[in-house]
Amino acid sequence: MKDPITIAVNHKVLVWAREAIVLNRANAAEKTGIPPKRLIQLEEGERQPTLEELKDFSKAYKRTIATLLLTNPPKEKPLPPDRRTIDSKFVGNFHEKTIMAVRKARALAISLMELKQDAGILSPRFQYKASLQDNPLMIAQKIRTELNLSEIREYTNVNLGLEAYVEKIESIGVAVFQLTLTQDNLRGFSIVDEDIPIIGIKRGGEPATAKIFTLFHELGHIILNEGGLCDLSYNTSLQIEKWCNAFSAEILIPVSELLQMKIVIEQAAKGDKIWAKKDLIELANYFHVGPLAILRSLLESNLTTAEYYKDRHLAWNKPSFGRAKHPEGRNLAKETIKEKGRAYVSLAFSAFDQNRIDLKDLSDFLGIKLSYISKTRQLLNV
Structure with a gap:
């Protein structure tokens, strides 16, 4: 019996x-x-793989066979720094799904730039800069005013509010993608070593209010020019995470406005630092955040106690808190628009409609099968 044919590769x-x-x-x-x-x-180069083994490697390593046939290992950019609150032995150790999500975000950013260049759209250069020595509250107030974020408060639907916040951030030269982050206790990440800065936020398993807070936390990282993979813990000892949490809180819940809310004035007048959940939810709905974010801001203003905040944090920060009571099945068209954003998907359809790309290219840009393209267009136009 003949030996199977092998393929020459660089081990x-x-x-x-x-x-x-x-x-x-x-x-x-x-x-x-x-x-x-x-x-x-x-791996030692003592033997060469068969075609079937090369296919096995391709599937397991999430690489094309063409990539595995390269003459030398390509230089790949590293993951953003690990900003999580975890035991030191886990620092820098990530599940392959997390690595794939970061890799996907980089690829989507490149595709976004290609679509814009092809359409003759000049992408704005991100201009905001700060350091850890700068006051995050002052930076937040400046950006909130310049982007007119207060107008988004008029949205009663928080999901539409999230879309509006994403559009605001994209308008200043940041690519935003909602990706599947099911491992490593991640809420989001930021990348600053590409031609365009990138924010990745967790797509599923969290309410829109949590995603909004993550969005601005990661914007804080980009302003500092220090990317990261983050869990957004309030118990962090990392100065940069504290800075980004404070920045996100102030940009969404300006202290000056919070202290002028009728509920807050009445509660402060009573001297009561134990808050009813319905009052926290009312405030949270107004500011498009979660009740824990409100309670944290109240703690910073000495309007509640650390013990009460810790108690509520343990009660409300469980995986099931804030999730949909009746989760729907997979909707690939909806997932595509959420993941890549309306701006990206619109650019891809525009390129197709103007015959700059064909149907196969459109499928590749959107990352979906041809059969889902029509449904995605319908949902985009809703």
């Missing part, structure tokens, strides 16, 4: 592809189905 590329998604050899052998001894031989 260093196989090692790079595995390490790029943080897999050790034991995990790689399990995912690919290639025996550990054989895997070592392939």
Whole structure:
């Protein structure tokens, strides 16, 4: 029986592809189905893979076969710094799904720039800059005024409010994508080493109010020119996370406005620092945030106690809090618009309508099968 035909590859590329998604050899052998001894031989260059093994590598490592056939390992940009509140042994260790989400955000940003360039649209350069020595409240007040964010308070539908906030941030030269972040306790991330800064926020499993807070927290990172993978913990000891939390809180819940709210004035007059949930929710709905964000701002103004805040945080910050009571099934057209944003999807359809790209290109830009394109267009126009 003839030996199977092998394909010449640079064994260093196989090692790079595995390490790029943080897999050790034991995990790689399990995912690919290639025996550990054989895997070592392939990675050491003692043997060459068969076509079937190359397909197994491609599927496990989320790389095309063409990439695995490169003559040398490509230089890939690193992940943003780890800003999570976790045990030191977990710092810098991420699930492959997180790595894929960051990689996808980078690819989408490149596609967005291509679509804009093809349409002759000049993308604005992001101009805002600050340092940790700057007062985050002052920076927040400046940006809130310049972007006229107060007008979004008129939205009674918080999901429409989220879309409006995203459009505001995109208008100042930031790419915003909602991605599946199911691992590593992440709420969002920011990237500052691309031609356009990128914000990624968790798409599912959280209310829109939490996404809005994450959006501005990550904007804080971009203003500081310090990207990160974040869980947005209030218990963090990292100065940069405290700065970004304070920035996001002030831009959404200006202290001067909060203290003038009728509910707050009446509660302060009574000297009562224990707040009714309905009052916190009323304030939260007005400011497009969650009740915990309101309570945290009240704590900063000495209008509640640290003990009460901690108690409510434990009660309300559970995974099920704020989620849909009746989650719907998957809607790929809706997910596409949420993930890439209306601006991106509109640019892709515009390029197709003007015959600058064909139907296959449109499918590639949107990342969906041809059968979902019509539904996506219908939803976009709603």
